[in-house]
Amino acid sequence: MADILHRIGIKDATPQRVYDALTTVDGLAGWWTDDTKGNGEVGGTLEFRFPPGGFDMRVIDLKPGEQVVWQVVGGPEEWIGTTVDWHLRQDGDYTVVLFKHQGWAEPVEFMHHCSTKWATYLMSLKSLVETGQGKPSPRDVQISDWH
Amino acid sequence: MADILHRIGIKDATPQRVYDALTTVDGLAGWWTDDTKGNGEVGGTLEFRFPPGGFDMRVIDLKPGEQVVWQVVGGPEEWIGTTVDWHLRQDGDYTVVLFKHQGWAEPVEFMHHCSTKWATYLMSLKSLVETGQGKPSPRDVQISDWH
Numbered sequence: 513m514a515d516i517l518h519r520i521g522i523k524d525a526t527p528q529r530v531y532d533a534l535t536t537v538d539g540l541a542g543w544w545t546d547d548t549k550g551n552g553e554v555g556g557t558l559e560f561r562f563p564p565g566g567f568d569m570r571v572i573d574l575k576p577g578e579q580v581v582w583q584v585v586g587g588p589e590e591w592i593g594t595t596v597d598w599h600l601r602q603d604g605d606y607t608v609v610l611f612k613h614q615g616w617a618e619p620v621e622f623m624h625h626c627s628t629k630w631a632t633y634l635m636s637l638k639s640l641v642e643t644g645q646g647k648p649s650p651r652d653v654q655i656s657d658w659h
Numbered sequence: 660m661a662d663i664l665h666r667i668g669i670k671d672a673t674p675q676r677v678y679d680a681l682t683t684v685d686g687l688a689g690w691w692t693d694d695t696k697g698n699g700e701v702g703g704t705l706e707f708r709f710p711p712g713g714f715d716m717r718v719i720d721l722k723p724g725e726q727v728v729w730q731v732v733g734g735p736e737e738w739i740g741t742t743v744d745w746h747l748r749q750d751g752d753y754t755v756v757l758f759k760h761q762g763w764a765e766p767v768e769f770m771h772h773c774s775t776k777w778a779t780y781l782m783s784l785k786s787l788v789e790t791g792q793g794k795p796s797p798r799d800v801q802i803s804d805w806h
Binding site for chain 1: 666667668752768771775805
């Protein structure tokens with residue numbers, strides 16, 4: 513099994529504000545994709561769509577202001593059954609976000625791509641919370657021939 | 660063991676131009692850090708310095724236009740003995756870069772940070788080759804309280 517790991521710090525934010533951006537359709541649409549639908553409560557499913565395809569995430573754990581865990585239930589076959597775990601904490605003026613996309617069966621080339629793409633979306637989340645403006649799809653940062 | 664993986668595509672580039680940016684002091688200084696010194700040939704050591712510290716990399720394998728492999732011989736203790744592997748190939752109009760920073764003993768918080776920071780430096784490499792202008796340290800993208 514292989515994991516994608518990331519860490520960002522969001523300045524002058526609170527964990528609760530970041531949590532809202534990870535658990536509400538409006539918040540998620542502000543940094544990941546305009547085309548976000550569904551229900552961000554535990555047991556609900558969030559549907560994220562992008563020009564090349566999309567992901568359905570079942571919300572499996574929520575600790576307000578601290579943690580969000582999704583299980584991938586729809587999308588590319590390499591993603592099915594993997595989990596996305598967000599951990600939040602306050603550290604001085606920053607909210608630190610520890611991100612894990614866990615349980616890839618193999619470190620395939622698509623996983624390399626998703627790792628870099630997640631980093632650009634995390635920077636979009638940081639920008640959304642710090643400035644009010646993220647870069648969600650379809651205005652996302654293009655990293656390669658794959659988008 | 661845990662690995663950091665990334666993939667970018669550099670438009671209208673050739674693998675040889677990207678290879679030059681990974682094997683010459685001028686090229687490396689254009690996207691990673693202004694403060695780059697040393698010898699990029701096999702058996703040589705490259706010294707990269709940043710405001711918070713730095714890394715010494717022994718060049719252990721080179722395949723012109725295809726692959727660059729470094730072993731970390733100086734820097735933070737979590738980095739010592741890890742390897743950084745760059746694989747290049749042409750894919751249509753793009754040079755695809757597959758990046759692996761392999762052999763982390765544990766998936767510590769610092770590894771999460773380095774994963775995101777590598778992504779921003781890979782985007783700097785892409786920008787350098789595509790536009791002539793990267794974002795090397797100390798003008799690098801700030802991702803958190805850690806820099």
